[in-house]
Amino acid sequence: MRTPLDAHRRSSVHARLVRRPLNGGDWPAGARPPALPGSDLHVWRIDLSACEGSGDDALLSPDERARAERLVNAKARARFRCARIALRRLLSGYLRVPPGELALEYGEHGKPRLVSAQGSDGAGDAPPFFFNLSHSGGLALCAVGQLGETGVDIERIRPLSYPGGLARDHLSPEERRLRSDWETPAARPEFFRIWARKESILKAAGLGLSRPLNRVDTIRGELDGRSWWLMDLLPGDGFTGAVACARKPETVRLWSWR
Structure with a gap:
């Protein structure tokens, strides 16, 4: 997904927000998904270098392979493929369906969903199942739950030539008031x-970047008057992330995909 931060690079807390970030030490290795999440929320950290050259491209759909080929940068193509392969293997483990047979469809703003898991193929008795995927640099996050629409985002913390300008353009007035030094590297x-x-709230809502970012209130966890449960994540050194869900999970369980 192209974002205002991508354009920048080319040219150069309310009770619903869980403020205690979950850090890198909380991500034990996992070889396969456990049972369905139920009242919990599962988040997987994926090392995208681990599947490069794995030869698993056959698991991808023609659409996924075509999307990868449209990426100009070879590393970006490899990481896109790795993220989608890992996603398919994760969903396969939860749903006991071969990864190459999972049918995905996309919402108006590009949010993927499982056709077979949510009844779009006529399986009206299929249990609710929600997931979202995000990748940045060499890491990806995948959130899986059954409590309603879910969104996840990961960002690599990188230099910004104009952090103050980006803060003025994309943060709400309340968010800008959190600190006075947005122009400095410390911010x-x-x-x-x-x-x-x-981004995690926008992705949970299925809106992508179709809404101005300054309309998303991360202090209260709200978008267009709707409240979202929201938690910070720390996937590793130099990265930050967040996950949003329509309902508060009983527990958030973290793993590193192996």
């Missing part, structure tokens, strides 16, 4: 934390 991690929160 960079906080800026990316807020950005990840915004």
Whole structure:
């Protein structure tokens, strides 16, 4: 997904928000998904270098392979393929369906969903199942749940030539008041934390970047008057992330995909 931050690179807390980030030490290795999440929310951290050259491209759909080929950068193509392969293997483990047989469809703003898991193919008795995927640099996050629409975002914390300008353009007045030094490098991690929160809510809502980011209130966890449960994530050094869900999970369980 192209974002205002991509354009920038080319040219150069309310009770619903869980403020305690889950950090890198909380991501034990997992070889396969456990049982369906039920009242919990599962988040997987994926090392995209681990599947490069794995020869699993046959698992991807023709659409996924075509989307990868449209990416100009070879590393970006490889990471896109790796993220989608890992997603298919994860969903396969939860749903006991061969990864190459999973049918995905996309909403108006590009949010993927499982055709077979949510009854779009006529399986009206299929249990609710929601997931979302995000990748940045060499890491990806996949959130899986059954409590309603879910969104996840990961951001690599990187230099910004004009952090103050980006804060003025994309943060709400309440968010900008969280600190007074948005022009300085010290504000960079906080800026990316807020950005990840915004994208996770937008992705949960299925809206992508069709809404101005300053309309997403990460202090209250709200978008267009609707409240979202929201949690910060720390996937690793130099990265930040967030996950949003329509309902508060009983527990958030984290794993590193192996």
